[in-house]
Amino acid sequence: MAGLYQVQGIVLSTQDFREADRILHILTPNRGKITAIAKGVRKAHSNLRSGTQRLCLARFLLYDGRSMATVTQCQVEDFFAPLRADLERLLTACYLAEIADVSVPAGQASPEMFGLLRRSLGLLVRENPHLVARAFEARAISVLGFAPRVNLCAACGAPLEEGLIPFAPAAGGALCSRCSRQYGAQYRVSREALAVWRNLASMGGSHLSRLKLSPRCQRELAEILPAYLEYYLDRRLKSRILMEQIREDAYEYGTRKN
Incomplete structure (x- = not known):
C-alpha cells in the first residue's frame, strides 16, 4: 500500500493531542526523527497504548500523511521496565x-x-x-x-x-x-x-x-x-x-x- 512503511524506533518524547490522541517523536536508525500521531491511544482499550510510551523501543507501521505520519500498528521490542x-x-x-x-x-x-x-x-x-x-x-x-x-x-x-x-x-x-x-x-x-x-x-x-x-x-x-x-x-x-x-x-x- 502506498505511503505505508515499517520502522524500528525509540519514542523520545510524547505530547497529548486533542481528547485521546498523542503525538510521538520517534528516533529511527535510517529515517532519523519522525513525528507521528497515534490516534485514540489514550483510550483504555487502545492496542497502541504500550508501544507508544516514552522510552519504548518498538516496531511501528506508519502511514505518511500530509503533515505527519500516523501510527497504524506497533509491536513492543523493549519497554525498559x-x-x-x-x-x-x-x-x-x-x-x-x-x-x-x-x-x-x-x-x-x-x-x-x-x-x-x-x-x-x-x-x-x-x-x-x-x-x-x-x-x-x-x-x-x-x-x-x-x-x-x-x-x-x-x-x-x-x-x-x-x-x-x-x-x-x-x-x-x-x-x-x-x-x-x-x-x-x-x-x-x-x-x-x-x-x-x-x-x-x-x-x-x-x-x-x-x-x-x-x-x-x-x-x-x-x-x-x-x-x-x-x-x-x-x-x-x-x-x-x-x-x-x-x-x-x-x-x-x-x-x-x-
Whole structure:
C-alpha cells in the first residue's frame, strides 16, 4: 500500500493531542526523527497504548500523511521496565533521549545515535546511571564530530603541563598555561579525567562495571562533559536542569531533616 512503511524506533518524547490522541517523536536508525500521531491511544482499550510510551523501543507501521505520519500498528521490542521503577534511572534515560532528540535533525538518518541510545538504555537497567550518562555524553560528542583535544593543547599543540589542566569548551579541549588566558569559561581537570573521557568515547559504554574512578574524577567528568556538550549543542538541556533541581531539593530536605 502506498505511503505505508515499517520502522524500528525509540519514542523520545510524547505530547497529548486533542481528547485521546498523542503525538510521538520517534528516533529511527535510517529515517532519523519522525513525528507521528497515534490516534485514540489514550483510550483504555487502545492496542497502541504500550508501544507508544516514552522510552519504548518498538516496531511501528506508519502511514505518511500530509503533515505527519500516523501510527497504524506497533509491536513492543523493549519497554525498559526497570527504568520506570527507579527515579534516578528514569531521569537519566530522559536526559539521554533529550540529547538524541536535539542532536538529530528531522529526517536525517543517524544509525550511530540510534544505536548509542538503544545500548545506553539497556545499560541503564543494570549499570551505574552516572557512568552510563558520562559514557553516553562522551560517545555522543564523538558521533557529532565535536571530540575535544585532550592529549595536547587544543590551541597551539604544545604539551600539557603537570597538575590540573585548563579545559575550555570554546577552545575545543585542554589548554597549556599560555593559551589558557585567551579563552572564556574554563575548568580545571585532572589527567585522570581526560584519560577516562578518551576511554569512554572509544568504548561507548561497554565494560562500565570495570571502571574504578576516584570521587574527584567522577565530579570532574560530571561537570565538564555536560558543559562541553551543551556548549556545542548551544542550549541548556531541560532534563539536566530538572535532575540538578531534584538533587538540590533532596539535599536541602536531607539537611533540614537532620
